[in-house]
Amino acid sequence: MKQSRVTIYRNTMLLVATLVLGLVGHMRVAQADPRAVVSQAASAGKLDIRIPLQDKSVRFAVIGDSGTGDRAQYEVAQRMEAYRQATKFDFVIMLGDNIYGSHSPKDFVKKFEQPYKPLMDAGVKFYASLGNHDDPDDERLYKPFNMGGERYYAFRKGEAAFFALDSNYMDPKQLSWLDQNLKDSQGTWKICFFHHPLYNDGRHHGPDADLRTQVLPLFQRYGVNAVFSGHEHVYQRIKPENNIYYFVLGNSGKLMTHDFGEARERVKGFDSDQSFMLVEIAGDKLYFQTIARSGETIDSGELPRIHP
Amino acid sequence: MTLHRCRSLLSLSLLSIFLFSCVMAQKGDESAIKEFQDRINNYLSAKKKQDVSRKPTDSPDKLAQQKQQTAEKTKAARPEAHQGDIFTPGVSAYFRKQIESTLQGPEGSRVRASLRHAEPLPDVHLQVNAKYPKNLPLQSTPPTLLKNLPPLPKELQYRIVGSTLVLYDMASGLVVDFIPGAVPAA
Numbered sequence: 001m002k003q004s005r006v007t008i009y010r011n012t013m014l015l016v017a018t019l020v021l022g023l024v025g026h027m028r029v030a031q032a033d034p035r036a037v038v039s040q041a042a043s044a045g046k047l048d049i050r051i052p053l054q055d056k057s058v059r060f061a062v063i064g065d066s067g068t069g070d071r072a073q074y075e076v077a078q079r080m081e082a083y084r085q086a087t088k089f090d091f092v093i094m095l096g097d098n099i100y101g102s103h104s105p106k107d108f109v110k111k112f113e114q115p116y117k118p119l120m121d122a123g124v125k126f127y128a129s130l131g132n133h134d135d136p137d138d139e140r141l142y143k144p145f146n147m148g149g150e151r152y153y154a155f156r157k158g159e160a161a162f163f164a165l166d167s168n169y170m171d172p173k174q175l176s177w178l179d180q181n182l183k184d185s186q187g188t189w190k191i192c193f194f195h196h197p198l199y200n201d202g203r204h205h206g207p208d209a210d211l212r213t214q215v216l217p218l219f220q221r222y223g224v225n226a227v228f229s230g231h232e233h234v235y236q237r238i239k240p241e242n243n244i245y246y247f248v249l250g251n252s253g254k255l256m257t258h259d260f261g262e263a264r265e266r267v268k269g270f271d272s273d274q275s276f277m278l279v280e281i282a283g284d285k286l287y288f289q290t291i292a293r294s295g296e297t298i299d300s301g302e303l304p305r306i307h308p
Numbered sequence: 309m310t311l312h313r314c315r316s317l318l319s320l321s322l323l324s325i326f327l328f329s330c331v332m333a334q335k336g337d338e339s340a341i342k343e344f345q346d347r348i349n350n351y352l353s354a355k356k357k358q359d360v361s362r363k364p365t366d367s368p369d370k371l372a373q374q375k376q377q378t379a380e381k382t383k384a385a386r387p388e389a390h391q392g393d394i395f396t397p398g399v400s401a402y403f404r405k406q407i408e409s410t411l412q413g414p415e416g417s418r419v420r421a422s423l424r425h426a427e428p429l430p431d432v433h434l435q436v437n438a439k440y441p442k443n444l445p446l447q448s449t450p451p452t453l454l455k456n457l458p459p460l461p462k463e464l465q466y467r468i469v470g471s472t473l474v475l476y477d478m479a480s481g482l483v484v485d486f487i488p489g490a491v492p493a494a
Contacts, residue, residue, distance in 0.1 A: 101443050102442060102443055103372075104368075104372060105367075105368035105369045105371070105372050106368075107368075108368035108371070109368065113368075132426060132427050132445040132446055132447065132448055133445045135481070136446070136465075136478050137362065137375070137478040137479050137481070138371050138375065141362055141363065141364045141365060141371060141374075142364075142365070142366075142368070142371060143364050143365060143366045144366060148364075149364050167448065168446060168448040168449070169448065169449055169454070169465055170451040170454070171451070171454045171459070171460075172454065172455055172459065173459070175451070196425075196426065196448060205425050205426070205427070206421075206424075206425040207425065208422050208425055208426070208448075209418050209421055209422060209425075210415070210418050210419050210421070210422035210450040210451055210452050211422065211450075211451055213415075213418065213451075213452070214451040214452070
């Protein structure tokens with residue numbers, strides 16, 4: 001009886017030791033190089049690509065609420081680089097909260113320059129919009145964000161016109177700028193991106209109805225086709241409203257799991273991992289693919305341009 | 309004098325008093341706005357004398373240096389600054405009235421919802437001519453509220469921290485002035 005107790009004790013200790021060593025080993029592997037898994041997947045040619053890669057199309061990636069400096073941000077960035085090599089997207093739009101917390105020089109490096117270095121080295125340009133965690137003056141002046149020294153700005157890529165707005169501070173001056181620039185735009189596709197979502201099923205923040213009453217009439221009047229926002233730390237594809245497609249992508253660094261309530265506005269939602277989007281505009285179609293940090297494609301599709 | 313005539317005279321008097329108070333209130337508003345704008349212009353002039361400007365750069369180190377220099381020069385431009393320099397009692401009263409009428413008006417519930425859905429901040433200790441609290445996000449300011457407040461030059465913004473309306477200098481990251489309790493609880 002005494003012997004069997006000793007045996008049980010020994011076996012238990014052995015099991016505990018094995019578990020502890022196994023856990024430590026797993027942590028070491030995981031911390032050693034978070035990019036290894038991604039690199040292996042990329043080199044093995046296992047990427048699931050669901051955009052058509054047509055000639056002369058406009059291809060870009062989308063990230064939102066990315067600037068944590070955490071491991072998850074780095075892993076998403078590595079996944080983006082693997083997809084860049086395969087799809088040759090040449091710019092990224094940022095939906096705000098580009099740098100969380102303090103904005104010291106080290107933070108710019110850790111939360112932006114370092115994770116996206118492979119993309120920037122390959123010539124990918126980043127176009128930032130401002131979130132509530134961003135420093136508006138530092139970031140508008142930070143050249144790698146390509147904001148031209150302004151809180152809100154417009155740029156053109158092929159047949160698509162992009163409008164980066166500052167939804168933190170939608171004053172009459174910005175509304176008037178938006179009115180004029182949408183009116184004058186010759187883009188076949190008009191795409192707006194900014195931080196606070198107009199429609200949102202997430203429970204943490206919800207939609208910004210006041211912002212919506214101010215900008216939506218302009219979007220409708222001038223035929224905006226698609227709107228990308230962040231803020232809620234999940235992915236959502238919203239039911240098209242008034243001929244406009246809406247996406248919420250606020251989980252490229254931050255993540256709010258179990259954030260969804262009843263599906264009122266969303267067609268598709270994803271709140272269990274970080275993600276980014278790939279978008280391709282070719283002729284009258286917008287193709288999109290949303291990819292989780294794990295590499296799984298969580299949403300994809302083809303959307304026709306509704307406005308003439 | 310007939311009763312009917314008395315009533316007419318009384319109604320006329322009340323109407324006159326009402327119109328007079330409206331005109332006086334409008335004049336009061338105009339004078340508060342002018343006083344506010346004059347003080348903002350003085351603030352900008354003082355800053356201009358210090359040659360405060362920032363330029364786009366690739367370097368986060370340069371960004372930090374520029375911001376530090378801008379903050380130091382802006383502080384030096386008004387070393388005696390204190391709360392109420394810009395939001396004087398008269399100006400504060402006007403702002404409180406504007407905010408209250410926005411929040412109690414037909415768009416009030418939507419504006420409050422917008423504040424709730426942004427990232428509401430607690431009331432924190434603020435100091436004029438000192439840095440906006442480090443690592444604290446900037447609460448977005450509802451567009452409808454911005455429409456009802458006097459316009460600001462590019463360098464300055466209204467921000468809400470808890471129940472306080474803050475005048476924020478973007479380039480220096482300094483609190484220019486603030487009105488505590490300007491945003492009443494629902």
